[in-house]
Amino acid sequence: MGAPSTAKPKQRDYFEMFDMPRKLWIETSAFEKKFLELSWKLHPDKFVNASAEKQELSLKLSSELNDAYRVLRDPVARIEYLLGIEGMRKEGEQRQQAPPELLEEVFELNESLDELRDTKVSGGDLISLKARLETAEKNFQEKLSKVDTQLQETAHLWDAAIDASANDTDRKGIMARLNELLNRRSYIRNLVTNVQKELL
């Protein structure tokens, strides 16, 4: 099959590009293999003697394939992408309302980080400060892995729902949960980065 053959390709989503169902668990070795296969099929080098149109298409599809690969390879980006194409996560457009308890918690954690910073500036006890920062980092890291575990568990639920052809309501429920967890993750990710900055 001469690869970029469809003259007017409709926008395919990343899962379709890899001939995969919209599921969140990906078998890595098969995925990598598929990527290499497709890369080779679409590679611009194979079209040096083809028409300008085909050359351009090959370039376009190769770059799309690379984007798809980068997103799907990363478990968190994969979930974000899925929610995006399912219309559950519209960046900017539809604001992501975080639950108040989460905001309270994040705010408090940030405040404690602020206190630690003040100690640093005012030249307080640096040794104990470092210890406290390290404890804070450990605490945030633990929260991060907890969220990641929860994301993974919910991703399994999603896959099971797809397998069982679950109804719209059930699917939406799982996606809402995934969305919530992604939001939580991004707040915690920020805290981890901030505390690490202080420890440098």
Add this chain to the structure above:
Amino acid sequence: MAYSDKVVDHYNNPRNVGSLSKEDPNVGTGLVGAPECGDVMKLQMKINPDTKIIEEAKFKTFGCGSAIASSSLATEWVKGRTVEEALSIKNTDIVRELSLPPVKIHCSVLAEDAIKAAIGDWKKKHGVEVPVAEKASH
């Protein structure tokens, strides 16, 4: 990316940083966040129950320079205004005043949300019917 002079000014000399008592019946507290960037913003205002004038406003924001500047500006703008006037502040006004670039518009949205949330909280304390929060325009 360079910040505008106004953003830098608010960032270096933020106005009205601090907090008011959450328990005070005349204080409304708005706590909002932007998961895209992990920013959190707390805005509080003390409202005179008779005149409905915002007598005091404080904020604390954990986020980028634009988020801090947006909330700092928001406290300046709401002070001395009535609740209704404060509710009419649009995120686009903040964008214009601070010359925020498109990637930072969500910071101004956050500030508008914070104003609405704080007033909503105050209204709730006073048993005023809270209209369904309007979505800020982008």
